[in-house]
Amino acid sequence: MLEQLKQQVFAANMALPDYGLVTFTWGNVSAIDHGRGLIVIKPSGVPYDTMKTEDMVVVDLQGKVVDGGYRPSSDTATHLVLYQRYPQIGGIVHTHSTHATAWAQAGLPIPALGTTHADYFFGDIPCTRPLSAEEVAGEYELNTGKVIVETLGDNDPLHTPGAVVYQHGPFAWGKDAHDAVHNAVVMEEVAKMAWIACGINPRLRPLDGYLMNKHFRRKHGPNAYYGQT
Amino acid sequence: MLEQLKQQVFAANMALPDYGLVTFTWGNVSAIDHGRGLIVIKPSGVPYDTMKTEDMVVVDLQGKVVDGGYRPSSDTATHLVLYQRYPQIGGIVHTHSTHATAWAQAGLPIPALGTTHADYFFGDIPCTRPLSAEEVAGEYELNTGKVIVETLGDNDPLHTPGAVVYQHGPFAWGKDAHDAVHNAVVMEEVAKMAWIACGINPRLRPLDGYLMNKHFRRKHGPNAYYGQT
Amino acid sequence: MLEQLKQQVFAANMALPDYGLVTFTWGNVSAIDHGRGLIVIKPSGVPYDTMKTEDMVVVDLQGKVVDGGYRPSSDTATHLVLYQRYPQIGGIVHTHSTHATAWAQAGLPIPALGTTHADYFFGDIPCTRPLSAEEVAGEYELNTGKVIVETLGDNDPLHTPGAVVYQHGPFAWGKDAHDAVHNAVVMEEVAKMAWIACGINPRLRPLDGYLMNKHFRRKHGPNAYYGQT
Amino acid sequence: MLEQLKQQVFAANMALPDYGLVTFTWGNVSAIDHGRGLIVIKPSGVPYDTMKTEDMVVVDLQGKVVDGGYRPSSDTATHLVLYQRYPQIGGIVHTHSTHATAWAQAGLPIPALGTTHADYFFGDIPCTRPLSAEEVAGEYELNTGKVIVETLGDNDPLHTPGAVVYQHGPFAWGKDAHDAVHNAVVMEEVAKMAWIACGINPRLRPLDGYLMNKHFRRKHGPNAYYGQT
Numbered sequence: 001m002l003e004q005l006k007q008q009v010f011a012a013n014m015a016l017p018d019y020g021l022v023t024f025t026w027g028n029v030s031a032i033d034h035g036r037g038l039i040v041i042k043p044s045g046v047p048y049d050t051m052k053t054e055d056m057v058v059v060d061l062q063g064k065v066v067d068g069g070y071r072p073s074s075d076t077a078t079h080l081v082l083y084q085r086y087p088q089i090g091g092i093v094h095t096h097s098t099h100a101t102a103w104a105q106a107g108l109p110i111p112a113l114g115t116t117h118a119d120y121f122f123g124d125i126p127c128t129r130p131l132s133a134e135e136v137a138g139e140y141e142l143n144t145g146k147v148i149v150e151t152l153g154d155n156d157p158l159h160t161p162g163a164v165v166y167q168h169g170p171f172a173w174g175k176d177a178h179d180a181v182h183n184a185v186v187m188e189e190v191a192k193m194a195w196i197a198c199g200i201n202p203r204l205r206p207l208d209g210y211l212m213n214k215h216f217r218r219k220h221g222p223n224a225y226y227g228q229t
Numbered sequence: 230m231l232e233q234l235k236q237q238v239f240a241a242n243m244a245l246p247d248y249g250l251v252t253f254t255w256g257n258v259s260a261i262d263h264g265r266g267l268i269v270i271k272p273s274g275v276p277y278d279t280m281k282t283e284d285m286v287v288v289d290l291q292g293k294v295v296d297g298g299y300r301p302s303s304d305t306a307t308h309l310v311l312y313q314r315y316p317q318i319g320g321i322v323h324t325h326s327t328h329a330t331a332w333a334q335a336g337l338p339i340p341a342l343g344t345t346h347a348d349y350f351f352g353d354i355p356c357t358r359p360l361s362a363e364e365v366a367g368e369y370e371l372n373t374g375k376v377i378v379e380t381l382g383d384n385d386p387l388h389t390p391g392a393v394v395y396q397h398g399p400f401a402w403g404k405d406a407h408d409a410v411h412n413a414v415v416m417e418e419v420a421k422m423a424w425i426a427c428g429i430n431p432r433l434r435p436l437d438g439y440l441m442n443k444h445f446r447r448k449h450g451p452n453a454y455y456g457q458t
Numbered sequence: 459m460l461e462q463l464k465q466q467v468f469a470a471n472m473a474l475p476d477y478g479l480v481t482f483t484w485g486n487v488s489a490i491d492h493g494r495g496l497i498v499i500k501p502s503g504v505p506y507d508t509m510k511t512e513d514m515v516v517v518d519l520q521g522k523v524v525d526g527g528y529r530p531s532s533d534t535a536t537h538l539v540l541y542q543r544y545p546q547i548g549g550i551v552h553t554h555s556t557h558a559t560a561w562a563q564a565g566l567p568i569p570a571l572g573t574t575h576a577d578y579f580f581g582d583i584p585c586t587r588p589l590s591a592e593e594v595a596g597e598y599e600l601n602t603g604k605v606i607v608e609t610l611g612d613n614d615p616l617h618t619p620g621a622v623v624y625q626h627g628p629f630a631w632g633k634d635a636h637d638a639v640h641n642a643v644v645m646e647e648v649a650k651m652a653w654i655a656c657g658i659n660p661r662l663r664p665l666d667g668y669l670m671n672k673h674f675r676r677k678h679g680p681n682a683y684y685g686q687t
Numbered sequence: 688m689l690e691q692l693k694q695q696v697f698a699a700n701m702a703l704p705d706y707g708l709v710t711f712t713w714g715n716v717s718a719i720d721h722g723r724g725l726i727v728i729k730p731s732g733v734p735y736d737t738m739k740t741e742d743m744v745v746v747d748l749q750g751k752v753v754d755g756g757y758r759p760s761s762d763t764a765t766h767l768v769l770y771q772r773y774p775q776i777g778g779i780v781h782t783h784s785t786h787a788t789a790w791a792q793a794g795l796p797i798p799a800l801g802t803t804h805a806d807y808f809f810g811d812i813p814c815t816r817p818l819s820a821e822e823v824a825g826e827y828e829l830n831t832g833k834v835i836v837e838t839l840g841d842n843d844p845l846h847t848p849g850a851v852v853y854q855h856g857p858f859a860w861g862k863d864a865h866d867a868v869h870n871a872v873v874m875e876e877v878a879k880m881a882w883i884a885c886g887i888n889p890r891l892r893p894l895d896g897y898l899m900n901k902h903f904r905r906k907h908g909p910n911a912y913y914g915q916t
Contacts, residue, residue: 023418024411025456026345045456074447074455096345102422105342106430113563115626116484116554133439140443167436168344182482189481193560195429200653201564207625210591214598218532226532227483227503252876253869254914255803274914303905303913325803331880334800335888362897369901396894397802424887571792573855574713574783640711647710651789658882659793665854668820672827676761684761685712685732 001067002040002058005031009040009091010053012177016095017048019185027095028073031177032083034090037061039083043070074141081145082173086157091177093184099191100170103127107166110191111198112207117190118215119226120183122159125190126151130166144168159216162187230296231269231287234260238269238320239282241406245324246277248414256324257302260406261312263319266290270308272299303370310374311402315386320406322413325398328420332356333393339420340427341436346419347444348455349412351388354419355380359395373397388445391416459525460498460516463489467498467549468511470635474553475506477643485553486531489635490541492548495519499537501528532599539603540631544615549635551642557649558628561585565624568649569656570665575648576673578641580617583648584609588624602626617674620645688754689727689745692718696727696778697740699864703782704735706872714782715760718864719770721777724748728766730757761828768832769860773844778864780871783856786878790814791851797878798885799894804877805902806913807870809846812877813838817853831855846903849874 012029016022025048030041040056057068061084063076073079079092103110103125110125112118117125128147135143148163148171161183162172170191172184197204219226241258245251254277259270269285286297290313292305302308308321332339332354339354341347346354357376364372377392377400390412391401399420401413426433448455470487474480483506488499498514515526519542521534531537537550561568561583568583570576575583586605593601606621606629619641620630628649630642655662677684699716703709712735717728727743744755748771750763760766766779790797790812797812799805804812815834822830835850835858848870849859857878859871884891906913 023414043457071457098418098422099425101343101345102425102429105422105426106433108430113625114559116559130437131440133437136437136439136443167342167440185481189556193556193563195425196557196560196653197563199428199657200560201566204564208588208591208594210594211589211625214594228501228529252872272915300915327876327880328883330801330803331883331887334880334884335891337888359895360898362895365895365897365901396800396898424883428886571854572788574788643710647785651785651792654786654789654882655792657886658789659795662793666817666820666823668823669818669854672823686730686758 002033002036002038005033005040006053006056006058008177009042009056010051012091012093012181013042013051014048015181016093016184019181019188021095021097021184021188022048023096027093028075029091029093029177029181030073030076030079031091031180032089034087038066039076039079041072041076041079043068044072044074046070075144077139077141078145078148078171081142081149082157082171085149086152086173088156088158088175089173090175091180092171092173093177093180094169094171095184095188096169097184097188097191099195100164100187101168102195103191104164104169105167110164110187110194112212113194113197113204114190114207115211115215116186116193118207118212119219120186120216121161121190122212122216125162125164125187126160127164128166159220231262231265231267234262234269235282235285235287237406238271238285239280241320241322241410242271242280243277244410245322245413248410248417250324250326250413250417251277252325256322257304258320258322258406258410259302259305259308260320260409261318263316267295268305268308268312270301270305272297272301273303275299304373306368306370307374307377307400310371310378311386311400314378315381315402317385317387317404318402319404320409321400321402322406322409323398323400324413324417326413326417326420328424329393329399329416330397331424332420333398334396336395339393339416339423341441342423342426342433343419343436344440344444345415345422347436347441348448349415349445350390350419351441351445354391354393354416355389356393357395388449460491460494460496463491463498464511464514464516466635467500467514468509470549470551470639471500471509472506473639474551474642477639477646479553479555479642479646480506481554485551486533487549487551487635487639488531488534488537489549489638490547492545496524497534497537497541499530499534501526502530502532504528533602535597535599536603536606536629539600539607540615540629543607544610544631546614546616546633547631548633549638550629550631551635551638552627552629553642553646554627555642555646555649557653558622558645559626560653561649562622562627563625568622568645568652570670571652571655571662572648572665573669573673574644574651576665576670577677578644578674579619579648580670580674583620583622583645584618585622586624617678689720689723689725692720692727693740693743693745695864696729696743697738699778699780699868700729700738701735702868703780703871706868706875708782708784708871708875709735710783714780715762716778716780716864716868717760717763717766718778718867719776721770721774725753726763726766726770728759728763730755730759731761733757762831764826764828765832765835765858768829768836769844769858772836773839773860775843775845775862776860777862778867779858779860780864780867781856781858782871782875784871784875784878786882787851787857787874788855789882790878791856792854794853797851797874797881799899800881800884800891801877801894802898802902803873803880805894805899806906807873807903808848808877809899809903812849812851812874813847814851815853846907
């Protein structure tokens, strides 16, 4: 069932330790088959070094397991909220990558300071508001998804392909699982650069709007001219 | 004698350089067989790249060597004090890992700032008071154990599975040697994240209590729902 | 066509991930055959792990592709401006290496603080002024080259073999592609050291002029005495 | 000639890139045969990946090459001054390792902040005064050695087995080449820890004298009890 998507999700999960984004089992990737309304996601707490393609779990949009011998990731409900709200999203990644998580702990958006950022993210990478005690005590993972949606609002999620959840860590997404991992790598790298740049010059200026626009449009949309056609 | 425990302790010691927690011989892991009152511990000053399972030293709870051709770790007395006081502890790790040691040198607890921390440590990772000149001149390693016990008090050591000793470095523990190494890796990672987060925002807020509670309980205790059952 | 130069440019491009200077495809190296007026440059957006020597693109000094099946790097126009202005330059590298990019985001030159810097760069590594909205909306990559030339002026580009472009990142160059990569590695390392040194002592003194002169002359010019003759 | 010492010096030089202490050829190790008054040292500017044991150069205490086909390291005169002044020194290392060099650029000693430091260095790792214009213009490398001697004075060089030269970088030494590399690794690690610790708590207290003494004496001198006898 959904063999190809399972392979993509497995490969995307295995890429997380390769890119230095996860320690132990602290991360998960999912992807959706929008036509069938089914999501493939990493099983909860299974170590990367023994995980296999067939361990991937298939759930429907209500989170019911329809294929697989393991429990799905404990963050499954967060992924589902995002897929339900944004049909543009095809894959989602959650990690506790060091520098992006530090911005989440600092309670601040990752500011757009350079073209590296603008090549992938249009504007700051937002930080959610704190969840309330009620939201945490209730359906916590569902509410985590809701607060990300509240933060993103009607923005195009492929123009802001990630956010940090306050005191928690980064979520990134993209048109598929591979693209989501790509954006998670970028978020960690620009989080590191922004930390260092602000340390060097606390009074630095945010990225000029016209330069942001130029770089984002070089790589995205009808007038993109980066790469091969 | 205690072959299985020796293998576990050897494997746990060898994991320290793999996780980047030690330089040269700066680290040691032990584990206890509570039933027999015997501890297996790394020999003192033996390089990791030539160390073998049979080099592990067996001592009793008074520190007397009962098996093995080497002297036990010079920190053995510290381990013994912890095993004697807390029957919940099955394994102990000492390292000089970079960021946790920096917090020890700063003389501050590693603050709970995010869910990464709360998944393993309930509350700040405490920093001991300075040892007095008398405590250092006397039974130094024994007194190091005592000051950790003084710091932990009646807290459940598996809820606070580590501490930093003032101007010295981190000790971590767990239900066995493998678990203790796991907690030492987490302590180093959250020490790094906390340093960066405080650099980004010196006025950041500590982790909300209800979020701390939620995350710790997701992974620990009767209502845990992370991972496979 | 230009087989040897293609091999040099390919090898220089492949060295970028080996030295940790690039993530994904964020970097490019070119070299020039001044006699024939032809430049060999990396294709745009091709991943390093599948790129081959024959994928290198040959363009003339006006940027017209004269050999190769791919589009040249989107930064080709920047390289061309530098080759046209400075005949001493034989190879050029552009990366988004972490620490050099952070200085670009901070909007500051990388200050000459030690002999490591002076062994390769005579004086600070300059940061360009911001491009105007018109310059970005117009021939952006060409204007990026022009602002580097404006910054360097009549300085010998082999005495200042690199610069950071404001809010963008580093460009480095040298007598050939290999030398340019060498200088890009040095720029990243001295950018890291300068960040740390300024963090340790915000009131540190810049490198004494006579020490700068001594170290640069140890390795460059008629009285150099470093290395083998 | 001096085959065994050449092998030791070659192995010690090759350890520098393994420990991440050098980029390119930025480092050199030497060792002395005090009985014969001969020093074995790395050749100048030869890359680590092609260097062989037989490339090591033998010089006498006046720096005259007595064996070997290459020029000795351009820093040879610095090494000689130290060997002439301190018969306890058997091996010397010079690197531009990142964090120790940053302290040199900051113009500050690396402060003794913890037991990791005190296990190897008794007290701060000193920073030399600036060399004068005359000292730099004259016999620069010789004067670099002299300013290290001026800084160390009558201290036991094995109690302070390293120093940073102002705006330049670290020199470390030990009873032989292997020991000198060991101390260079420690200096880089404690330089990194001290940077982080001072960032976490700018008002931290230096290491208590009695704790310094205890740790240094655990590993050095007649009452040492660390390691195997």
